[in-house]
Amino acid sequence: MKTAQEMKANSVMLIDGQPWMVQKAEFTKSGRNSAIVKMKLKNLLSGSTTETVFKADDKVEPVILEKVAVTYSYSMDTTYVFMDDNFNQYELNADDIESVLPYIVDGMTDICEAVFFEGKVISVDLPTTIVRQITYTEGSARGDTSGKVMKPAKLSNGTEVKVADFCEIDDWIEIDTRTGEYKCRAKAPA
Incomplete structure (x- = not known):
């Protein structure tokens, strides 16, 4: 058994026979009251999410998946x-x-x-980063050099991702699967 205070993001605990993954854990200690841990949890079986508060010394059952x-x-x-x-x-x-x-x-x-x-x-x-090919995107906007200019692009399965303005059709790009954001251009997979 662990205390609620020891549970960090991406750890999994058992509540009422269901596995819940900690998406966010915030420890708070005020002057008068006992320390608490506010947690955002996701049920790994149903996909539902909830926010709950534990006392810092509450016992929870960690799960190793x-x-x-x-x-x-x-x-x-x-x-x-x-x-x-x-x-x-x-x-x-x-x-x-x-x-x-x-x-x-x-x-x-x-x-x-x-x-x-x-x-x-x-x-x-999925792996943290994946490489996918752009199947459709608009041309570059000329003259806009104000900074990081992004434009929409479609992948082969229809997913839309914001990519850098210099990316073209048939370019291979790296995508962060945690956030869904474009990272950089990449070489075609071998």
Whole structure:
């Protein structure tokens, strides 16, 4: 058991038999009252979020989730199939992987991590940065040199990302999967 004060962002704890990931934890100690920890939590099974307050010395049960390296294989309707090195297939609904769905494209070779809770796959984590190709974007706006000029661009799966003004159609770009932001131009994957 750990205290609420010891729980940091991205750690997982068990509340009423459900795994909750700490998205944000803020420790506060005022003069009169006892120390508290305000937490923003996400339920890993249902995807719902909530904010709650714990006393700093409240006991919580941490959970260590098992992770397995997988690659995207194929999709059928709203089911996405991932495969590990031993050719085991893991099926997930679109609702379970809603946050990574904009970056999943046919033929992708990125190594992902399947996250398991009690032997059941509950989500998939993408690498921090991925490389994707721009399929459509407008031309550059001439003369605007005021700073970091961004414009919309579409990827092959229809996802729209803001990219630097100098990016063109067929350019490969790096995207931060945590924020969905363009990072830089990149070389085509081998």
